[in-house]
Amino acid sequence: MGTVWRAHDEMLDREVAVKEVRLPGRLTAGERRLLCRRLLGEARATAALRHPGVVAIHDVVVEDGRPWIVMEFVHARSLHEIVRTEGPMHPVRAAKIGRAVLSVLRAAHGAGILHRDVKPSNVLVDDDGRVYLTDFGLATDARCGPSTDETIVAGIEGSPAFLAPERIRGEDAGAAADLWSLGVTLYTVVEGVSPYARPHALATMVAVLLGEHAPPRRAGALTPVLAALMCQDPGGRLTARDVDRLLADVARPPRLDPPVSWPQRLHVALSARRPRTGALATVAMFAVLAVVLGAWTARWDAVGQGDAALKTGSGGTVRAATYHEDAGYTIDVPAGWDRHASGDTVEWTDxxxxxxxxxxxxxxxxxxxxxxxERAALAAGGLPGYRRLRMAAVPGLGGAAAAWEFTWRGHVGGAPLPHALHSLHSRMPGFEFVFTAPDDRWTPGQREYDGILRTFRARN
Structure with missing residues (x-):
């Protein structure tokens, strides 16, 4: 609706930004008056907010029948420009920016003001990392609402790819609509593309109404936050307070104790403290593993003292060695796999x-x-090309088991591997199991992995 100029305030000797209204020639006189009133509404709405993330309004000047808004000049780039020049943003950084934008929205909503146009081009980030939410040009005072003639002339306004579905349907849209737009904005900056962008506006709005978008692949720990914000039902979206709590959790991943280490081939090493396994019965241990990892597709038969044989899905067998680990368990691993131990953590490599x-x-x-x-891994940049496949609690023993499965691209000696890696983390009381294999050989590898885990026994 306007062009922002960089200018110099001769009276106070300072740089300022001046927003000029550019009115399309096809508008009627009434529509011109409406747009001028909207710009003045932006000035009033912005001036009413006292928040460090809002660009300050210095003055409003009317020249040739058009209002010009004189604003604080901010040396900053928009999220749109940052993503265009630097590519998709890391979820942790996006979460920090999202919290800053949310803080402005909460202040605006608390003052009865709806922004209605939250999108990457309206979020600025300066060199010090300070975040601003700009362009309250479509803002409305929720306590009063727009007049009838404004509603008729305005129709559906805003950027289609960032419009909440209830606004497209013409329903009353409250603060939840701004939160929806924030979710789409965060999706866009971490994925590099808007989830609903289509070749033309009508197709875009249809996609929004149907909720049709690709699942995020780069969002990592931000994924559940995006899902909560982009819920089609406004009543099903989280409150701003809950969103802030979730974003804070993503933005400041907790430091594990002891610190997380990142081997080249394996990616997560957690606490090396000895687990308490005395009360865990062998039958219960097997039951949890069976639930976590699915039905076993391989069967092990004892061969002799210290030896075992794996019967694979194809009918073949693989000789294995039995290990009695100091951490309190026994397991059979195929012969030929190299064993390396560090404290209570043991790794076998094929x-x-x-x-x-x-x-x-x-x-x-x-x-x-x-x-x-997961948060620690993504924050440390240890999982390039990360794509989560599942992260879920698994029923059994009071919900104590869980699984995390994903693909990523590993490095050896600083050079990327020629293939994607597939990893499965399975947790049960006392232990975590991490299996990694090339993604293109995951299915046969997991069959052997299942057979290995079936032999796992915790010692009382």
């Missing part, structure tokens, strides 16, 4: 097929622990 199995102590809630591990 160098011939680039597969690894790691078993380590795990404490606390299984699902919460996996979520912390």
């Amino acid at each position: 160098r011939a097929h680039a597969r690894t199995l790691r078993i380590l102590p795990a404490r606390g809630d299984a699902l919460a622990g996996l979520r912390r591990a």
Whole structure:
């Protein structure tokens, strides 16, 4: 609706930004008056807010029948420009920016003001990382609402790809609509493209109404926040307070104790503290593993003292060695896999097929622990090309089991591997199991992995 000029205030000797209204020539006199009133409404709405994330309004000048708004000049780039020049943003950084935008929205909503045009081009980030929400040009005072003639002339206004579905349907839209737009904005900056962008506006709005968009692939720990914000039903969206809490959790991933380490081939190493396994019966242990990892597709038969044989899905067998680990368990691993131990953490590597199995102590809630591990991994940049496949609690033993499955692209010696890696983290009381294999060989690898885990026994 306007062009923002960089200008110099000669009276106070300072740089300012001046917003000029550019009215299309096809507008009627009434529509011109409406747009001029809207710009004045932006000035009033913005001036009414006292928040560090709102660009200050210095003055409003009317020249040749058009209002010009004199504003604070901010040396900053929009999120749209940042993503265009730098590519998709890391979820942790996006969460921090999202919290800052949410803070402005909460202040606006508290003052009865709806922004109605939250999108990447209206979010500015300066060199110090300070975030601004700009362009309250479509803002309305929720306590009064727009007049009838304004509603008729305005129709559906805003950027289609960032319009909440209730606004497209012409329903009363409240603060939840701004939160929906914030969710789409965050999706856009972490994925590099708007979820609803289509070749033309009508197709875009249809996609919004149907909720048709690709699931996020780069959002990591931000994924559940996006889902909560982009809920089609306004009543089903989280409150601003809840969203702020979730964004804070993503923006400041907790530091694990001891600190997380990042081997080149394996990606998460958690606490090395010895688990308490005395009360865990062997039958219960097997039941949890069976639920976490699905039905076993391989069967093990004892061969002799210290030896075992794996019967694979194709009918073949693989000889294995039995390990009695100090961490309090026994397991059979195929012969030829290299074993490396560090404290209570043990890793076996099948160098011939680039597969690894790691078993380590795990404490606390299984699902919460996996979520912390995911946030820490993404914050440390340890999972390039990360794509979550599942993260879920698994019924059994009071919900104490959980699984986290994903793909990523690993590095060796600083060079990317030629193939994607597939990882499965399974947690149960006392232990975590991490299996990694090339994605293109995941199915046969998991069959052998299932057979290995069936032999796992915790010692009382």
